[in-house]
Amino acid sequence: MTSPSSVDKKDKKQADVDVSNFSAAEELQGNLKLEDVDDKLMHSVLENDKQTIDEGLLIEESLNRGIGSFTPDMMFEKMVKNYSFTKSIMGEALLRIVSGYDPDYLEKNIGIPEFQRQLKKKIEQRLDKFKKDGVLNKQGVITDKGIELASLILYIQELDNIVPKGMIGEKFHKKRSVYGGKMDARNYRKGDRYKDITIKRSAKTAIRRGHASILIEDLKVHERQSRGQVCIIYALDASGSMKGDKIGTCKKAGVALAYKAIQERDKVGLIVFGTDVKDAVMPTRDFSQLLKAITKVKASAETDMASTIKKSIDMFPNSDVTKHLLLLSDALPTKGDEPEKATIEAAGIARTRGITISMVGINLDEKGKKLAERLVEVGKGKLYIVKDLKELDKIVLQDYYSVY
Numbered sequence: 001m002t003s004p005s006s007v008d009k010k011d012k013k014q015a016d017v018d019v020s021n022f023s024a025a026e027e028l029q030g031n032l033k034l035e036d037v038d039d040k041l042m043h044s045v046l047e048n049d050k051q052t053i054d055e056g057l058l059i060e061e062s063l064n065r066g067i068g069s070f071t072p073d074m075m076f077e078k079m080v081k082n083y084s085f086t087k088s089i090m091g092e093a094l095l096r097i098v099s100g101y102d103p104d105y106l107e108k109n110i111g112i113p114e115f116q117r118q119l120k121k122k123i124e125q126r127l128d129k130f131k132k133d134g135v136l137n138k139q140g141v142i143t144d145k146g147i148e149l150a151s152l153i154l155y156i157q158e159l160d161n162i163v164p165k166g167m168i169g170e171k172f173h174k175k176r177s178v179y180g181g182k183m184d185a186r187n188y189r190k191g192d193r194y195k196d197i198t199i200k201r202s203a204k205t206a207i208r209r210g211h212a213s214i215l216i217e218d219l220k221v222h223e224r225q226s227r228g229q230v231c232i233i234y235a236l237d238a239s240g241s242m243k244g245d246k247i248g249t250c251k252k253a254g255v256a257l258a259y260k261a262i263q264e265r266d267k268v269g270l271i272v273f274g275t276d277v278k279d280a281v282m283p284t285r286d287f288s289q290l291l292k293a294i295t296k297v298k299a300s301a302e303t304d305m306a307s308t309i310k311k312s313i314d315m316f317p318n319s320d321v322t323k324h325l326l327l328l329s330d331a332l333p334t335k336g337d338e339p340e341k342a343t344i345e346a347a348g349i350a351r352t353r354g355i356t357i358s359m360v361g362i363n364l365d366e367k368g369k370k371l372a373e374r375l376v377e378v379g380k381g382k383l384y385i386v387k388d389l390k391e392l393d394k395i396v397l398q399d400y401y402s403v404y
Contacts, residue, residue, distance in 0.1 A: 056153035188219035
């Protein structure tokens, strides 16, 4: 029979660990794959192909401004007849891409007959090239390939914006979980995963205790905490007043939310609303599906929040998860006999189903603020009043992080 002292010596010898044998576990953040995007489009954009990027921006800007097709003669006629009005409808970026000229240069020379002839020819040539490349069809209508390219541009633009600014944060519940995020360190216990061992903390403990190598009693592991399962629906107002920069910025914020939430293994749904619910994507972890749906959003018509809230109730799962609806709008609901009353009633029904509601109000007037305050009070969520669109993606992610 082996003596207790010999067992202790054997265990101690096996417990001695050479720090150099450890390597830090690599945490794979990974890119959310855009499986539906053509590889050629992806490579062209990543290689900074100006023509391809311009085509993607053309589609993105046109959708943000409610433009679904391009006719050379009509566009030229509108520019010559009333340039200022055309500029307000199309925006500078779209004018630049379609004409090939700087908007200020266009404005100075639009009345010159010789320049008009050059302009008409250039518009025809550029739109013919867009058709040849497949982002527009023969009638000048945006194609599926155009949508794919625009979605890729939108994705890269927003990731370039949020990653350098450190907007990709963490959210945690206090519940312990082996799959959660790394938090405080504690002493190693039998059954802990080796990949959770923190070498730096373990080595510091061994040094402090005067040990030549790391012993079992020196080992420290990361305590992991659960992020909790969250199901969030991003509800985007696509009424006429949202055209242009408003809806464009909201779409980018939606991309940021989808990217982050899916990385955290949460599910994201989408509702696009105007006069009624225009489009809806059930809560999913399919980033490509969400990205394409967000890209296609086009502004038009009135605002119906009540129908949006009711639609979200049907979209949330019956399972025991955190359910949260985030509404983005720049105006009061306008559809129905008593749209404000209907909106609050719908929020009350949603709350009884365990759904919280937050709202991002973009430049709301006083009446709009009061309704928004009542809405989030009933929905037990938060209200964010936005005056600077540059802060929108940060606010949307902040709301996501606050959901428990």
